[in-house]
Amino acid sequence: MRMSNMLVTTLREVPAEAELPSHKLMLRSGMMRKMASGIYNFMPLGLRSLKKIENVVREEMDRAGAQEFLASALIPSELWQESGRWDVFGPEMFRLNDRNERQFCLGPTHEEVFTDIARGVIKSYKQLPLNLYQIQTKYRDERRPRFGVMRSREFIMKDAYSFDKDYEGLDESYNKMYDAYTKIFARCGVECSAVEADSGAIGGTGSAEFMVKSEFGEDEVVFCDSCNYAANMEKAIAISEPSQKEELKDMEKTATPEVKTIEELIKFFNIGPNKFAKTLVYKADNKVVAVVVRGDREVNEVKVINAVGGAVEFEMADEKTVRKVTSAEIGFAGPIGIKADFVLVDNEVANMYNFIVGANDTGYHLVNVNYGRDFEGTVGDFRNVTSEDKCPKCGGKLTIARGIEVGHIFKLGTKYSESMGAVFSDEDGKVKPLIMGCYGIGVNRTMAAIIEQHHDEDGIVWPLSVAPYHVIVIPAVIKNEEQMKAAEELYNGLKDLGVEVVLDDRKERAGVKFKDADLMGIPIRVTVGKLISEGKVEFKLRSSEEVEEIDLSSVINKVKEQFEKEEIKL
Amino acid sequence: MRMSNMLVTTLREVPAEAELPSHKLMLRSGMMRKMASGIYNFMPLGLRSLKKIENVVREEMDRAGAQEFLASALIPSELWQESGRWDVFGPEMFRLNDRNERQFCLGPTHEEVFTDIARGVIKSYKQLPLNLYQIQTKYRDERRPRFGVMRSREFIMKDAYSFDKDYEGLDESYNKMYDAYTKIFARCGVECSAVEADSGAIGGTGSAEFMVKSEFGEDEVVFCDSCNYAANMEKAIAISEPSQKEELKDMEKTATPEVKTIEELIKFFNIGPNKFAKTLVYKADNKVVAVVVRGDREVNEVKVINAVGGAVEFEMADEKTVRKVTSAEIGFAGPIGIKADFVLVDNEVANMYNFIVGANDTGYHLVNVNYGRDFEGTVGDFRNVTSEDKCPKCGGKLTIARGIEVGHIFKLGTKYSESMGAVFSDEDGKVKPLIMGCYGIGVNRTMAAIIEQHHDEDGIVWPLSVAPYHVIVIPAVIKNEEQMKAAEELYNGLKDLGVEVVLDDRKERAGVKFKDADLMGIPIRVTVGKLISEGKVEFKLRSSEEVEEIDLSSVINKVKEQFEKEEIKL
Structure with missing residues (x-):
C-alpha cells in the first residue's frame, strides 16, 4: 500500500474521552472512530488487525476440529422464552419489534440459537462430538460502555458450542478448547492466564477465564506466587485461619x-x-x-x-x-x-x-x-480473598492483580439441552439430552488487550502476527530520485514475497513519517536515506531502540529472519 | 474434511415453504436453516461458499484500489435526521431504543455513516480520490420476505462509497467499480448484465444495476435483441410511434x-x-x-x-x-x-x-x-415499455426478461455531502462538497443467483470458484481396505496441494453418497471402487454426465487441469 493512497487518520492530540492506553492509541493511530457511546467504526488500519486476530482464532478453531457457522444477530423472542431467559435478561439486551410487532432481540449471546440448531440437526450419537463456532457481531446495551472496545455495545465475538454424548466427551471438548485458546492468545502475542471462574450462576459444571494481566483490567484475579493456582475474585477460595483461642466470655x-x-x-x-x-x-x-x-x-x-x-x-x-x-x-x-x-x-x-x-x-x-x-x-466461604490470605492449593502467598477477560470456556452440561429439548439417541437406543460446552473470545477486546501489553509512549508496538502491516519503507526525501527508486524497489520486492508493506511516499518530513509509523506500531521500519549512496539503509524494529545500518540487499533476508523468529509463515 | 466429522444436514424432501430453486436447494443441501421469516442461519457448508463470494468481492475491490472498513450496524438516529431520512424511511427500517431511550436503527444502508466518516477524516483534495467499502450485515424489515436469502431481513452486503473532488473523478471511480463488478460476477460464474437504472428518486446522476437473468427474478429488465441496450423497467425508455393520422372529429x-x-x-x-x-x-x-x-x-x-x-x-x-x-x-x-x-x-x-x-x-x-x-x-414518457416497443437506441426488437438484481452502482453526487456538510479544500483553496458514489452487492443474494443459474434436478452445480469444497472422494465400500487406502491417499495428496477436499468416509451406500455429493454440488467427484484393483478410479464433473475411468495416479493432474480451465489459482 502506498501511503499517499491510504486513508491516514493519525491524531497528535490525545482524545479527551479516552482513559486507557489501548483506547487512546486506537483512536490516535486512526484504527477506529466512535459512532456513538460504546459503538465504533473500524477504519482500514484497525480492520486489518481485527481480521488478523479473527484469522488466528479461525485457524486454531479449525485445527481443533470445530466447524464455522454463522447465525443471525436478530433472534426471535420465542427461543429465549423457551430457555426461560427472555424475562430474566436485564436491560443489557437490546430488544425490538418488527413491523408485525413480533419481538426480537439482538443476540447478546447465542446459547439458545445453537441449542435450537442442534436439536434440529443432531439425531444420533454418530454425529457426536460436534463443535460449531462463529465469528459474529454481538450486542449488549452496557450500563456504562467504556474503555473503547474493551466494553462496547456492538462487538465481534467468537462463540463456539460443543455437543457431546457424555461428560467424558465434554471434558475432552473442553480441554481441546482450553488448548486452542492457549495457542490463540500466544499467537496474538498476549500473556494470558487461564483462571478458575465461577460457573454456579449459569448452572454449569466447570469454567475458566482467560485473563490478560493489566493494571486497567476490570476484573480482579487472584494468583499464587508459588504454584499455578489462579482464580478470578468471584471464584477464589478464601482459606480462613482459626483465630487464637480465647475463653468464651459472657455476652x-x-x-x-x-x-x-x-x-x-x-x-x-x-x-x-x-x-x-x-x-x-x-x-x-x-x-x-x-x-x-x-x-x-x-x-x-x-x-x-x-x-x-x-x-x-x-x-x-x-x-x-x-x-x-x-x-x-x-x-x-x-x-x-x-x-x-x-x-x-x-x-x-x-x-x-x-x-x-x-x-x-x-x-x-x-x-x-x-x-x-x-x-x-x-x-x-462467603468473602473475597485478600492478599493476606494464603493459597488454597499450596498455602503460598497470593497476589491480587487486575486483568482483562479475553476468553471464557464453560461446561454448560444439560442446562439448555434440557430446557429446550435438544436430545439424541445414544448407542443403547435411549434418548438423552446433549451435553454442551460454550466457549467465547472477545475479538475486539483481545485487540485492545494486545495493545495494553504492547505499547510505549510513542504508540502501539504490534506483534508481527497481528500487525496491520508488517513493514514500512520510508524514503527520507521523496524528491531524491535515488532514495525513491531504492524505496520503490524494496517495496515491490517485499510485496512479491507476500510481506504486507507500506511505502510512505507522502510529501511529509521524515520526522512526521517516523512518528506516524511509531504510532501505528508497524513492527519493521526500513528508512532509505542519505546512506543509500553507499548502498545502505536503516533497519529498525518497533520493539527496539536499535537502528541498524545494513545493506539494501540484505533487507529481505532480515525481514525473513524476523518472520522466522516470531514464527509467522510468509 | 472427513464427512464422518462433518455436520451433514441434507434433506431428501423439498421444504414446503420454498418456491425458488435456489431457496429449495439451499435448504435441502443443508447450507442454511431458517431462524425466522427472512432470517437465516448459515450452516458450515453454506458459510464456506458465502465466504468465498465475499473473498472474490474483497479481492476485486482491493484490486480496484478501495480500502476495507467496517461500520457498526447500530446507527444513532441523529445521523439520519441530519440527512433528512429518519422520518422518510418507512417500516423497512428496524428501529430501537437503547436503555437511555436514545433512538437507533439497524442500518438498512450506510450513506449517512460513510458521509459522517468522510467529513471527519477528509480535509483536503490531496486525500482524494478515496473509496471505502465494507462487507457487513444489513437489516431491512421487508414487508414480504421471501425466496430465501433473495429477499431477507438480515443479509450481508458489500457497500462501497467513493469520494472525489469533481465529477470527472466520480466518473472514473464509477467506471472502476463498473469494471470491478463485471469481474466479480464473472468470477462467481454468473451471467450478468449491467442495465441502466433509475436514479432520479435518490437524486443521483447515473446508475446501473447488475442483473442476473432468471425466470424467478423479482425485477423486469428490458434488453435489446440487436444492440447492447439494457435497462430495468423503471428506467427503460418507451418510444411512442405516431398514430396513423386522422381528421379531428367533434368531441x-x-x-x-x-x-x-x-x-x-x-x-x-x-x-x-x-x-x-x-x-x-x-x-x-x-x-x-x-x-x-x-x-x-x-x-x-x-x-x-x-x-x-x-x-x-x-x-x-x-x-x-x-x-x-x-x-x-x-x-x-x-x-x-x-x-x-x-x-x-x-x-x-x-x-x-x-x-x-x-x-x-x-x-x-x-x-x-x-x-x-x-x-x-x-x-x-410515463409508461412501462412493452415487448411491442422498439429499442430507444437502435430501433431493434426488445425482449422483457425477469432478473435478479445482485449489484447496483450509483452516482450520488453531492446529495449527502451537502446535507451533512462533508466538504474538502480544493487546490484553489475553496471549500467544496465531496462528490460521492455508492456501490452495493448483495452477497447472499449473489449466492442464490449463482444457484439459480447453476443447478439441475439433482442439486446445485457450483462453479469451482465459489464451491464449498472443490473435490469429493468417495470410496464405494469403506470396508474394502484397498479402496479405503487409495481414497485416503488421494484425499491427503489433494489436501497437500491446497485443494479443498471431502472424503466421504461415512458408513453409507455409494448411492446415498452420490446423491449427497450431487445435492451439495461439489464440482469434482472421484469414486474409488472395484476398478482400484486395476489402479483405476472414476472421475466425474458435477456439470457433466460423463464418467471417466482414469488412472489413480493421474487424478491430481486432472484436478489441476480443471482449476486451470476455470482460472482458479491453487
Missing part, C-alpha cells in the same frame, strides 16, 4: 448511640476490625439473606448467590426490609434474632472468639458474641 | 352507465384499447397527479415521481380524493377539467386521434377527444 448488650459504621465502632470500642462481625442484608429474589463476615472483609456476592441456590435478582436489601428483619435502624443489624430466610456465616466468623455484632436494636451492639453458643447459620 | 359526451373498466369500455364501444386513454390519479405527498396513458398501457410510477420532482410518499389516490378532483365516481376520470396539481400526458396519447376518455361526470365518457385541442398537460 453483653452495650449502648452504642450514633455508632453505625465499622469505623465508628473501631473508635468507640478502641479495638481492631477483626474483633467485629458485620451483618449485611441482601434480597435474593424474594428471600432475605443475612451474611455475616469479619468487619474488615468484603462479601463475595457470587458465593452468596450460589449458596442460596441461585437468584435472578440479587441486591442489597432496601432500608424498609432491613428495618423489618432487624427491628432496628440501619447500622445495628446482627445475626442474633434476625428474621432472614438464610443466615450465612463466613468461616472466619465461625472461628472467632468474643466478637462484637449489631444487636438488632437501634443504638445497641452485643459484645463477646460467639458463633455456636449465641447464634447459628450456614457456615461457609 | 361528444356519451352516456356510459355502469361502464367503468377498460374491458367494459371496449365491449361498449366495440373498438380496441388503443382508442382509449385512461386517467389514473395519484397522490405524491400532498399533490394530486393525474396521469393519462393509452388504455392498454401500464403507468411507470418511477417516471411519474421523477416528473413531479420526487415524492417521499407516492400512492394511488383514495376514493375520496378521486371524487373530489373529478367530481365523479371512480371509473369516469378524464383529463378534461380534472382538478389535479399535475396532468401528465404520455407521449403516445399526445400522438393519438379521436380517442375516448372519462368525462369527469358519473355515467359519461367523452369520445373524439384530441390532445392539444381539448386538453393540455405535461407530455412525456
Whole structure:
C-alpha cells in the first residue's frame, strides 16, 4: 500500500474521552472512530488487525476440529422464552419489534440459537462430538460502555458450542478448547492466564477465564506466587485461619448511640476490625439473606448467590426490609434474632472468639458474641480473598492483580439441552439430552488487550502476527530520485514475497513519517536515506531502540529472519 | 474434511415453504436453516461458499484500489435526521431504543455513516480520490420476505462509497467499480448484465444495476435483441410511434352507465384499447397527479415521481380524493377539467386521434377527444415499455426478461455531502462538497443467483470458484481396505496441494453418497471402487454426465487441469 493512497487518520492530540492506553492509541493511530457511546467504526488500519486476530482464532478453531457457522444477530423472542431467559435478561439486551410487532432481540449471546440448531440437526450419537463456532457481531446495551472496545455495545465475538454424548466427551471438548485458546492468545502475542471462574450462576459444571494481566483490567484475579493456582475474585477460595483461642466470655448488650459504621465502632470500642462481625442484608429474589463476615472483609456476592441456590435478582436489601428483619435502624443489624430466610456465616466468623455484632436494636451492639453458643447459620466461604490470605492449593502467598477477560470456556452440561429439548439417541437406543460446552473470545477486546501489553509512549508496538502491516519503507526525501527508486524497489520486492508493506511516499518530513509509523506500531521500519549512496539503509524494529545500518540487499533476508523468529509463515 | 466429522444436514424432501430453486436447494443441501421469516442461519457448508463470494468481492475491490472498513450496524438516529431520512424511511427500517431511550436503527444502508466518516477524516483534495467499502450485515424489515436469502431481513452486503473532488473523478471511480463488478460476477460464474437504472428518486446522476437473468427474478429488465441496450423497467425508455393520422372529429359526451373498466369500455364501444386513454390519479405527498396513458398501457410510477420532482410518499389516490378532483365516481376520470396539481400526458396519447376518455361526470365518457385541442398537460414518457416497443437506441426488437438484481452502482453526487456538510479544500483553496458514489452487492443474494443459474434436478452445480469444497472422494465400500487406502491417499495428496477436499468416509451406500455429493454440488467427484484393483478410479464433473475411468495416479493432474480451465489459482 502506498501511503499517499491510504486513508491516514493519525491524531497528535490525545482524545479527551479516552482513559486507557489501548483506547487512546486506537483512536490516535486512526484504527477506529466512535459512532456513538460504546459503538465504533473500524477504519482500514484497525480492520486489518481485527481480521488478523479473527484469522488466528479461525485457524486454531479449525485445527481443533470445530466447524464455522454463522447465525443471525436478530433472534426471535420465542427461543429465549423457551430457555426461560427472555424475562430474566436485564436491560443489557437490546430488544425490538418488527413491523408485525413480533419481538426480537439482538443476540447478546447465542446459547439458545445453537441449542435450537442442534436439536434440529443432531439425531444420533454418530454425529457426536460436534463443535460449531462463529465469528459474529454481538450486542449488549452496557450500563456504562467504556474503555473503547474493551466494553462496547456492538462487538465481534467468537462463540463456539460443543455437543457431546457424555461428560467424558465434554471434558475432552473442553480441554481441546482450553488448548486452542492457549495457542490463540500466544499467537496474538498476549500473556494470558487461564483462571478458575465461577460457573454456579449459569448452572454449569466447570469454567475458566482467560485473563490478560493489566493494571486497567476490570476484573480482579487472584494468583499464587508459588504454584499455578489462579482464580478470578468471584471464584477464589478464601482459606480462613482459626483465630487464637480465647475463653468464651459472657455476652453483653452495650449502648452504642450514633455508632453505625465499622469505623465508628473501631473508635468507640478502641479495638481492631477483626474483633467485629458485620451483618449485611441482601434480597435474593424474594428471600432475605443475612451474611455475616469479619468487619474488615468484603462479601463475595457470587458465593452468596450460589449458596442460596441461585437468584435472578440479587441486591442489597432496601432500608424498609432491613428495618423489618432487624427491628432496628440501619447500622445495628446482627445475626442474633434476625428474621432472614438464610443466615450465612463466613468461616472466619465461625472461628472467632468474643466478637462484637449489631444487636438488632437501634443504638445497641452485643459484645463477646460467639458463633455456636449465641447464634447459628450456614457456615461457609462467603468473602473475597485478600492478599493476606494464603493459597488454597499450596498455602503460598497470593497476589491480587487486575486483568482483562479475553476468553471464557464453560461446561454448560444439560442446562439448555434440557430446557429446550435438544436430545439424541445414544448407542443403547435411549434418548438423552446433549451435553454442551460454550466457549467465547472477545475479538475486539483481545485487540485492545494486545495493545495494553504492547505499547510505549510513542504508540502501539504490534506483534508481527497481528500487525496491520508488517513493514514500512520510508524514503527520507521523496524528491531524491535515488532514495525513491531504492524505496520503490524494496517495496515491490517485499510485496512479491507476500510481506504486507507500506511505502510512505507522502510529501511529509521524515520526522512526521517516523512518528506516524511509531504510532501505528508497524513492527519493521526500513528508512532509505542519505546512506543509500553507499548502498545502505536503516533497519529498525518497533520493539527496539536499535537502528541498524545494513545493506539494501540484505533487507529481505532480515525481514525473513524476523518472520522466522516470531514464527509467522510468509 | 472427513464427512464422518462433518455436520451433514441434507434433506431428501423439498421444504414446503420454498418456491425458488435456489431457496429449495439451499435448504435441502443443508447450507442454511431458517431462524425466522427472512432470517437465516448459515450452516458450515453454506458459510464456506458465502465466504468465498465475499473473498472474490474483497479481492476485486482491493484490486480496484478501495480500502476495507467496517461500520457498526447500530446507527444513532441523529445521523439520519441530519440527512433528512429518519422520518422518510418507512417500516423497512428496524428501529430501537437503547436503555437511555436514545433512538437507533439497524442500518438498512450506510450513506449517512460513510458521509459522517468522510467529513471527519477528509480535509483536503490531496486525500482524494478515496473509496471505502465494507462487507457487513444489513437489516431491512421487508414487508414480504421471501425466496430465501433473495429477499431477507438480515443479509450481508458489500457497500462501497467513493469520494472525489469533481465529477470527472466520480466518473472514473464509477467506471472502476463498473469494471470491478463485471469481474466479480464473472468470477462467481454468473451471467450478468449491467442495465441502466433509475436514479432520479435518490437524486443521483447515473446508475446501473447488475442483473442476473432468471425466470424467478423479482425485477423486469428490458434488453435489446440487436444492440447492447439494457435497462430495468423503471428506467427503460418507451418510444411512442405516431398514430396513423386522422381528421379531428367533434368531441361528444356519451352516456356510459355502469361502464367503468377498460374491458367494459371496449365491449361498449366495440373498438380496441388503443382508442382509449385512461386517467389514473395519484397522490405524491400532498399533490394530486393525474396521469393519462393509452388504455392498454401500464403507468411507470418511477417516471411519474421523477416528473413531479420526487415524492417521499407516492400512492394511488383514495376514493375520496378521486371524487373530489373529478367530481365523479371512480371509473369516469378524464383529463378534461380534472382538478389535479399535475396532468401528465404520455407521449403516445399526445400522438393519438379521436380517442375516448372519462368525462369527469358519473355515467359519461367523452369520445373524439384530441390532445392539444381539448386538453393540455405535461407530455412525456410515463409508461412501462412493452415487448411491442422498439429499442430507444437502435430501433431493434426488445425482449422483457425477469432478473435478479445482485449489484447496483450509483452516482450520488453531492446529495449527502451537502446535507451533512462533508466538504474538502480544493487546490484553489475553496471549500467544496465531496462528490460521492455508492456501490452495493448483495452477497447472499449473489449466492442464490449463482444457484439459480447453476443447478439441475439433482442439486446445485457450483462453479469451482465459489464451491464449498472443490473435490469429493468417495470410496464405494469403506470396508474394502484397498479402496479405503487409495481414497485416503488421494484425499491427503489433494489436501497437500491446497485443494479443498471431502472424503466421504461415512458408513453409507455409494448411492446415498452420490446423491449427497450431487445435492451439495461439489464440482469434482472421484469414486474409488472395484476398478482400484486395476489402479483405476472414476472421475466425474458435477456439470457433466460423463464418467471417466482414469488412472489413480493421474487424478491430481486432472484436478489441476480443471482449476486451470476455470482460472482458479491453487
